[in-house]
Every structure is written in C-alpha cells, then in structure tokens.
Amino acid sequence: MPYTRVVLLTLLALVAFAGNSLLCRAALAHTQIDAASFTTIRLLSGAVVLWVLVVLRNRNRRDSVKVTGHGNWQSALALFVYAAGFSFAYIQLNTGVGALILFGAVQTSMIAFGLWRGERFTTAQWLGLLLAFSGLIGLLLPGLSAPPLTGAMLMIAAGVAWGVYSLRGKGAGDPLQVTAGNFSRTVPMALLLSLMLLSRVSLDSTGVYYALLSGALTSGVGYAIWYSALPLLKATTAATVQLSVPLLAALGGVVLLQEPVTLRLLLAALAILGGIALVVLTAKRL
Template identity: 25%
Template structure:
C-alpha cells in the first residue's frame, strides 16, 4: 500500500524553497562569473557537496558502496550529470540566466519522450503528446527570441543551444536512473556517484579549457557556499525527502516554479531584458511541462468520483 501523502502546506513550502534555490543557481553563476569561471565553480561545488553527502551517509550509518554492483550505471549517470553542468557552465557565459533556466528545465519533456519508447509503464497519453508539441513549439519560439537580438548577438544563440543540451543531459540521466538498477538504489548513493564523477570530470574540463581563474573575494566564497551547501547538498536532500514522503508525480508538477523563479530573479537581480517572444515561448514550455508531468494528477481531479 502506498503511504505517501498528498500535497499539503509543508510540501508546498519546501518545494517553493527548492525551486527558488534551483532558479537562483544560474543567477549566482552569472554573478560569480566575474571572480570564478563557471565550470570551475561547478567542479568545486560538486566536490564539496560530495563530501557533505558522504558525511551525511556516515552519520546515518548508510554504507558507502561505491564499488558495488551498480558502479557501472553510477559511472554513466555521473558522466551525464557532468555533461549537464559542463553545458550549463558554458551556457551562462554566452546567454542570460533567464534563458539558461528555461532551457535547462526542458529536461522533463525530453525525459518523458525518451521513456515513452523505453519503458512500457511510461507510455504517454494523447494529452501528453499535446504537451510535448506545446513545449517544443515554445522552445523554438523562445530560442529565436527577438530576431534583432539574435543577429546582433549570435553568441546568445550558442548559449541557448548549450542550455538545451544541458536539459537533454539531465533528461538522459533521469532515463538511465529510471530504467536501470539505480531505480532501486539509495538516492543518496546515486547522488554521490553524480557528484564525485562531476568533480573529477569538471575539474579536468576547467583545466583543458583554461578556466582556472579564482579570485578569492567574499562574493566568490559566498557563491561557492550557496552552490555547494544550499543547492547541491541541502536542496537535493530536501527533494529526496519530499519524494520519499509525498506522491512523486504531484511533487514533480510543482517543479514548474523553477524557471519562473529563474526568469524573475534574472530580471530583478541582473537586469536582464525579457523579450516578448522569449516570454511567450517560456510560457508554452511551462504549459507543456505541466501537461506532461501533471497529466495523471489532472486526470484524477477531473474524473474523481463525486461523493
């Protein structure tokens, strides 16, 4: 019997904080970019967060079974996780935080599309295919944005493309976890695989691309603390607690708040312009995500038997 609870005030509050943290991470990368190269920042945060997760597992007496039978799948998700943040780190060098957060959060759309063909239980209904079409139409519209800006700043298109690739990498990580033995693995163990592999690969990437610059300013250390302790450790611990105690499908629907926060914070803090075409495209992407992820929940609400 499923003992997970429906959404309540506690879940809403925690998801609000979780989405706020994820929406803020691109903004913080942009702010700290003057002192720390984004890829180096993401490498350092992965190492610090990995140590924190390992310490937490030791404290709760959960075994650190990195060399167990799931190490191959753990290595794969670690590599995909690394690509996600390598693409994101490069994306914020060229595009706005607002664009990066919206394109990164297309991951649920890519994941649903791939899982439809790989896992029988993940087959989509007709309404969800409408959500897929809405989302991809929104991506196209948001990607083009203002044609004048695109011509004047071709680097922005590159940044947008890299952010989409980050979303695709995130989706592939989800697919591997969902369709392998990692689906039954400890979530903290899986997170530890991701963080440790990302630390190694992103550090190598920073070295190969010459992104070693670290100016030890208060802003740099504050940003590193936020990225490693708040986002990569605490926020994901909250997420795992939520999906353990609440119905995951309904919790996942609330993830649409992340790009909303990212766009608003990018505009307020970084004074980023929001082009009309991008705003409309972003709304279509959000509508698609809600329709794909929230289909089961909405179906229950519509067809719920009347008392």
C-alpha cells in the same frame, strides 16, 4: 510527516534549484571566475556536503535497514556534462532564459524516452508536447531578442544530460547515497576539464564564494531536501511543481541581477511550461 512540513521542504527545494541558475549566472556574468573553475568547485563542494549528509544520516539511523547504491560512472558522466554545459551556457544566457531552456530540454528528453519505451499519449498530451516544442523553437529562432545559439545549444545539452541522469537514477538505490557517489565520481572529470583549460583559469573571491554556495547549498543541501520531500509527493505533483523553477529563476534574475524580461521570453515560457503541464496533468492514471 505533517502536510505543512512537506510543503515547506518542497518550496525550499524549488528555491534551491532556481538558486543554482542565479548563482551560476551571477558568478559568470559579474565576477572573474571562469566556467571550468566554477564547475569544478561546485561539484567538489557538492560531493563533500553530500557525503557529510550521508555519514550523519547513517550514523543517526536507529533501524537495521541496509542502505543500497553507491552511484556509477555512467550517471556521473551525465551529471558532469550537465554541470559543465550549465556553467558554460550561463556565460551567454540570462538567468530566466537559461532556466527555461534547461527545464524544457530536461522534460522533453524524459518525455521522448517514455515514448520510445512505448508509453501511450492521450490527444491532450500530444497537443501539450507540440506546444512545448513550439515554445522552445520560438525562443531559439533568430531575432533581436533570441538567446545566443551557442549558449542555447550548451544549455540544451545540459538539459538532456540531466534528463539522462534522472532516468538512470530510478531504482538505483538510496537517492542521497547514490547522488553522493555520483558527485564524487564527477570530481576527476571536473579537475581534468580545469587542467585542459588551465590557460584560461581566472579566480576571484566572490566567484569562488558563489561556486561554493552553488555546490554546497543549492546543489548538495537542495538535493537532500528534495529527496526528503519526494517520497511524500505524488509523481504528477512532483513533476508539476517543478514547472515553477524557471519562473522563480527568471524572477530572481530580474530582481537581483537587473535582467530584462522580453515578450519572446514570456510567450515561450507560457508555451513550454503550459505544454509540459498539459502532458503531466493529463497523463493516464494506470
């Protein structure tokens, strides 16, 4: 695949990831849709689009390679916790703050898992991890510009769940088909959540439209694009380029949603993203 196409696919995927934060925040802050309904519509539309992509891909395959993997309920539960926590957190959090907390929690949980499994860190990596933790703690400390604690905790839970989901996905089989299977399994969970919160259901056309875009486009198509680019990227490159997602989301929030940028957010972003970059880029080459 030509280098320019790889770059284009990677950029489109990163924009899609940032778009998820923008669409969720826009829906829950500027429309009447409730978080449970947004989650359900997002997961349902994502499942439909992903299975359509799987069917089309398999139909057009010219080789006899068997496609393996259909997802599982444990991974689906992690995916559901991520999606639900993500939605309910964005009731309170601005786009950039939410994306930064999410990204910090995802990477921190995955790094912690590596340490638990016995991976050895260099001195520079330990400094990077300490810097990232310090940035996350500094962002959450009480103060005039601190994000609401409930929203922050929900987003941290969403980030940890996405980290678990990502770790469980390693070697699970064909990424697109496994993701489609996991999304499908989240649908009954999401419907149950909506049923439990039926008294709080609130829908409007714009909110539903945003949820459909988030599920079908920035989740379904976005994940498919990312999986097309991922095999052609080095692991360190794939991890590093994702550092741009919170910044893209924050920029989109400022430009499209007129959200403020605080000094605390800027300093926390530098600490968290810089620390994680230090961990990734100074990893031992085995």
